[in-house]
Amino acid sequence: MFATMESMLLLDQADHLAELVLQSEPAEAYRRSYYRLKNDKNAQQLISQFTKTKDLYEDVQRFGKYHPDYRKISKEMRDIKRELDLNESVATFKKAENELQALLDEISVQVGQAVSEHIKVPTGNPFFDTGSSCGGGCGSGGSCGCKVS
Known part of the structure; x- marks a missing residue:
């Protein structure tokens, strides 16, 4: 692809849009909550425990209810997931992450619609x-x- 003035202008505008996103309130809230989550010892311990339990749970799921520890590990998984979801740092991070994702989805839809009404933008x-x-x-x-x- 040859660099034309139009393509260079488009890249400059994309860089400017990226800077605006990085300076937005949702991006700042995301960075703050991420820092808080990474420095919360209790949350990190819960995440580690969740990861270990998740590995056991996935192993149990291969055999389903026929695995000897199916009920025990399934209950442990639900309990640790609930505890993780109720942790303030984790909940704040998830909320900030969803708000930033919503901003990015909205931008994607607007850019796609600017090109054509028929563009499909997979936002989830x-x-x-x-x-x-x-x-x-x-x-x-x-x-x-x-x-x-």
């Missing part, structure tokens, strides 16, 4: 996804059950 958010049963461009050629037009 049903609020933004319209037009097909799978919601946004699945890229699977209809194997997910959506209709390819």
Whole structure:
């Protein structure tokens, strides 16, 4: 691809948009909550415990209810997940992460719509996804059950 004035201008505008996103309140809230989460000893301990339990849970899931520890590990998994979700640092981080993702999804939709109304932007958010049963461009050629037009 040859560098044209138009493509250079487009790259400059993309860099400017990226800077605006980085300076936005959702991005700042995300960075603050990430720092807080990484420095919260209790949250890190819960995450570590969750990871270990998740590995056991995935092993148990291969055999399902026929595994001898199925109920015990399933209950442990639910308990540690609940405890992790109720941790203030984790909850704050997840909220900030979702807000930043919503901003990025909105930008993606607006850029896509500026090009064409028919552009499918896979946001993963049903609020933004319209037009097909799978919601946004699945890229699977209809194997997910959506209709390819």
